[in-house]
Amino acid sequence: MKPSLFISCLLCISIFMDSCNQKSTMNTNPLLEEFSTVHNTPPFDQIQSSHYLPAFKEAIIKAKADIDKIVSSTEEPTFENTILALEYAGKQLNDVSNIFFNINSAETNEEIQAIAREVSPLLTEYSNDIVLNETLFRKVKTVYDSRNKLNLNEEQLKLLEDSYKGFERKGALLKGEDKERYRSITSKLSQLTLQFGENILAETNGYKLHITDEADLSGLPAGIIEAAATVAKSENKEGWIFTLQFPSYVPFMKYADNRELRRQMYMAYSTRANHDNEYDNKEIITQIVNLRLEKAKLLGYENHAQFILEERMAQTPEKVNTFLDELFARSIDFAKNEIAEVETFAQKNGLKDQLQRWDxxxxxxxxKAEKFDFTEEMTKPYFQLEKVIDGVFGLANSLYGISFKENKNIPVYHKEVKAYEVLDEDGSFLAVLYLDFHPRSGKRGGAWMTNYREQYIKDGKNIRPFVSLVCNFSRPTEDTPSLLTHNEVTTFLHEFGHGLHGMLANTTYQSLSGTNVYRDFVELPSQLLENWGTEKEWLKLVGKHYKTGEVIPDELVDKILASSNFQSGYLSVRQLSFGMNDMAWHSINTPFKGLVTEFEKEAMAKTELFPQVEGTCFSTAFSHIFSGGYAAGYYGYKWAEVLDADAFKAFKKNGIFNKETAASFRKNILSKGGTKHPMELYVAFRGQEPTPDALLERSGLVK
Incomplete structure (x- = not known):
């Protein structure tokens, strides 16, 4: 809140009163007050960057007091006074952290980033103070050891088991120097992973292709040209500006006739954070993987992958590698044939050199246009963003009976963000949903779902979640609304599937709620929802021409479906290569001392389908594993594809809008969070464990 201004002609008494009011206002921190907003959502309209650091420091003090109360209690440790007390400890700190780190991803600036660098070690220290407290761990262990005598229900037992394992896996059994080294490692990792992401954002924002010769726009669709002109105009420049943001970069690489400019764009994108400058990530990668290895060894594991996978469906690095290798074997011949087909086509159409990545x-x-008479650009007029939102909301209503109502009284963190109240079929309040769709300099790339508050039940009250979906779709121009490609529609469906996992959560404990599940299971709801993007029945409901209102023609829908498996072998191998790269980095058993680029080249060698390009490096911008939560877990996307392909067969069998099937999926998976092992939840819905057959069949990878 802004302090009141002084006016020189005021009487002395007025000046004194204003001074007191100013001091009072400056001391008010909305992050530390009870949120008096609609549904107690974060008061974004009141929060300033300067509020975060003092809020963190105060909330940490309060959280420590919660922990001290548990530790100093002289009562016999019980589920209620120890495990439940831990579950509810530090609520304000959790709220502040959720708000701050989500803003740091979606609407950051230099001040926010500086605060993140300062506060991350404080949070790591606080976390370590909990799990490394020997007295507290003894109390947790006392309850855990007597678990079979406590008459706990299934969810209570899962919370107890997860709590105990959490202490073990975070160093509670370490002693002396090992414990102090663990503290040091975790603190350093929190700083390094943060810096990794900041470097990528800086490198992405730091490059712009400024075109002033109209001839260089040859091949580009009118909408892409118009968007580039809008960017140039916003920077008071003539011509057109293309960036490394996906809505600009991807269509440029698909349609620009100028091969040299495609090469420049490709090199800029593929060399991010690999320029030996202040934003270079190679040394950061070396430090991250070595610290993760050292931490794993301190905890008694051979490597970081073994440590991570103990708490995943896949269980072991060997099982993951076998899974990746089996899918690779089923995909590689298709991929090689697809590459050869493109190269032959390119040479027939004027390419005189070897096919390169930028080609x-x-x-x-x-x-694709020749084979199917279809391009992604053909779909854009029928997928106006606002109509797609309506279509996705309608799909959720058809399946689960939920509805969405925009509420402009709910504060948002940026003027482009919209907030919706989500209501269940009986009209009861389910969630708040924030939608944020367009690229900004303060927003990281990609698309993601997150929570500002997760669902839980306390004192008989069901506390409902605040869910946010963040994407990077083309923003509207002066003449055209935001129009999505079919691929972007699929991206929206994916993130909305995650959103449903959060919005429909219905568990007692926050730590077991919604998307708090194994990483190789969390992608099931998101990837399952993507399937509706290739169903004619739904596409006909959502596809409306933005000018005429004409329903998307059957002919165009047929082309979307016919081309849906175009280059599925190549896409499979590409995705598998990322998983293999991830597993290689996190399966090292001795400290890494080599060149990042050479290690990556060897890790991805068998998946390589193009000539090597000097200077490029995928790992230096692989934020999923070096600044996100997917270390030793990127394989989970393919793992979940097996699940979602098998699960969607149930919908296909019973009807893609069948409410009974959807109700079963909601009851057995979406609402359950992490209250049971994922395979138990899956079998409860499907009646059987999945096999890769449905995925291979859907992808056309069956000879």
Missing amino acids: FSYYSEKL
Whole structure:
């Protein structure tokens, strides 16, 4: 809140009163007050960057007091006074952290980033003070050891088991120097992973292709040109500006006829954080993987992958590698044939050199157009963002009976963000949903779902979640609304699937709620919802021409469906290569001392389908594993594809809008969070464990 201004002609008494009011206002921190907003949502309209650091410091003090109360209690440790007390400790700190780190991803600035660097070690220290407290761990262990005598229900027992394992896996059994080294490692990792992401954002924002010669726009669709002109105009420049943000970069690589400019864009994107400058991530990668290895060894594991996978469906690095290798074997011949087909096509259409990476999207799109009489750009007029939102909301209503109502009284963190109240079929309040769709300099790339508050039940009251979906779709121009490609529609469905996992959560404990599940299970709801994006019945409901209102023609829908498996072998191998790269980095058993680029080249060698390009490096911008939560877990996308392909067969069998099937999925999976082992939840819905057959069949990877 802004302090009141002084006016020189005021009487002395007025000046004194204003001074007191100013001091009072400056001492008010909305993050530390009870939120008096609609549904007690974060008061974004009151929060300033300067509020965060003092809020963190105060909330940490309060959280420590909660922990001290548990530790100093002279009562016999029980589920209620120890495990439940831990579950509810530090609520304000959790709220402040959720708000701050979500803003740091979606609407950051230099001040926010500086605060993140300062506060991350404080949070790590606080976390370590909990799990490394020997007295507290003894109390947790006392309750855990007597678990079979406590008559706990299934969810209580799961919370107890997870609490105990959490202490063990975070160093509670360490002693002396090992315990202090663990503290040091975790603190350093929190700083390094943060810096990794900041470097990528800086490198992404730091490059712009400024075109002033109209001839260089040859091949680009009118909408892409218009968007680039809008960017240039916003920077008071003539011509057109293309960036490394996906809505600009991807269509440029697909459609720009100028091969040299495609090469420049490709090199800028693929060399991010690999320029030996202040934003270089190579040394950071070396430090991250070595510290993760050292931490794993301190905890008694051979490597970081073994440590992570103990708490995943896949269980072991060997099982993950076997899974990746089996899918690779089923995909590679298809991929090689697809690459050869594009190269032959390119040479017939004027390419005199060897097919390079900056050529592949361009000639693939032309080949796709020739084979199917279809390009992604053809779909955009029928997928106006606002109509797609309505269509996705309608799908959720058809399946689960839930409805969405925009509420402009709910504060948002940016003027482009919209907030919705989500209501269940009986009209009861389910959640608040924030939607944030367009690229900004303060927003990281990609698309994601997150929570500002997770669902839980306390004192008989069901505390409902605040869910946010963040994407990077083309923003509207002066003449055209935001229009999505079919691929972007699929991206929205994916994130909305995650959103449903959060919004429909219905568990007692926050730590077991919604998306708090194994990482190789969390992608099931998101990838399952993508399937509706290739169903004619739904596409006909959502696809409306933005000018005429005409329903998307059957002919165009047929082309979308016919081309849906175009280059599925290549796409499979590409995704598998990322998983193999991840597993290689996190399966090292001795400290890494080599060159990041050479290690990556060896890790991904068998998946390589193009000539190597000097200077490029995928790992230096692999935020999923070096600044996100997917270390030793990127394989989970393919793992969940097996699950979602098998699960969708149930919907296909009973009807894609069948409420009974949807109700079963909601009851057995979406509402359950992490209250049971994922395979138990899956079998409860499907009646059987999945096999890869449905995925291979859906992808056309069956010879």
